[in-house]
Amino acid sequence: MPYRLPPLNALRAFEAAARHLSFKKAAQELSVTPTAISHQIKLLEDQLDLQLFHRLTRALELTPQGEAMLPKVREGLQCFVAAVTSAHERVSSGRLIVVLPPSFATRWLVPRLRRFALSEPSLSLHVFRSLKTIDTDQVASLASFDLADLRQEDSVVVIRFGAGVYPGFRVDRMFGSDYIAVCSPKLLQADPPLRVPADMRHQVLLHDQGLASGRPGPAWDEWFRLAGITGVDSSAGPHFSDSGLVYVAALDGLGVALASKPLVATAIGQGRLVAPFDIAVGQKFAYYLVVPEAIAERPAVQAFRNWLLEEAKSEAH
Structure with missing residues (x-):
């Protein structure tokens, strides 16, 4: 026995x-x-x-x-x-894999990553950009967790732009994403100048064509409605296939773009872009950190979550 x-x-x-x-x-x-x-x-x-x-x-x-x-x-x-x-x-020894929207990666996360790398020098961080992290409706597909060739010890977390309804996952809201008009500083004194909202009648409007294909985002007609300006062809101007191209065009002075406020905050702070008017188009969607419950308590995941939410405090509204 x-x-x-x-x-x-x-x-x-x-x-x-x-x-x-x-x-x-x-x-x-x-x-x-x-x-x-x-x-x-x-x-x-x-x-x-x-x-x-x-x-x-x-x-x-x-x-x-x-x-x-x-x-x-x-x-x-x-x-x-x-x-x-x-x-x-x-x-x-496993990798911390972060999957996130392309524009968020380029204009928000990466400029801040040096601070995280200094605080966690031994962590193997891998960043993947994917449009699958953007909700196209109220029920999001979480296929973004399947993008990497995973080992058992890897940890995958996703930053999503969406409604925040992800059953079975641990979800932290980071911040919202109101849209504002931004442009190069040189447009403020150009001919015609850009000084008051009515001057937008004479400006070139830059459009993110991707917003019309099911991804959430405002259009210029909503901005003009909030500004109280009528009689403007809000569809005129060059259209681009994604927000990254719109961003570059705005930096170069081609025209005025509607951009996510937290994603252009760094460029505005550096003086590369300006936001001439205090008019914001509200969004029902926000940025969320989405983590599988099974790995939520892993040290690497906890370290990234704590750092990310602390960084996001300055953008919360």
Whole structure:
């Protein structure tokens, strides 16, 4: 008949006491009292129906049964330590894979990544851009978790632009994404100048054609409605296949673009773009960090989450 395994604490107490031949020294090593060590040894002896120590007046000696048991107990405890260490090493040696929208990666995350890299120098970070991280309706596809060739120890997290409804995942809202009109500073004094909202009648409007293909985003007619300006052909002007091209065109002074406020904050702060008017087109969608529950407590995931949400505080509104 197989024995019921003794409690791990009792085995640790036995191994430490046998190694030191002292309940007092074993207690100091394990941060308990000598009485607790003595109690654990007594429980072990009762369960095994064996005497493991001779308790002398000023000494402690192993019995033949204790001497026979010690090497295997020590080997077993070392195996436990090796198993736990190996598990931690697998997690720390794996990659942290971040999948996110292309424009968010280029204009928000990457300019800030140096601070994260300095705080976590041993972490293997891999960044993937994907349009699959942008919701096209209220029910989002989470196929973005399948983009990388994963190893078991890898951790994949996704930054999504969408409604925030992702059942089965741990979700943190980062910030919203109101859209504002932005342009190169040289347009402010160009001919015709751009000084008041009515001057937008004479400006070249830059359009993100991708917004018309199912992805969320405002159009110029909504901006003009909020500005109280009528009689403008809001569809006129060059159309581009994605927001990255619109961004470059605005930087170059081709015209005025509607851009996500948090994604152009850095360029505005550097003086490369300006936002001439305090008119913002609100958005129902926002940026969210989406993490599978199974990996949410991994150290690498927690480190990235804490850093990301701290960085996002300045954009929250």
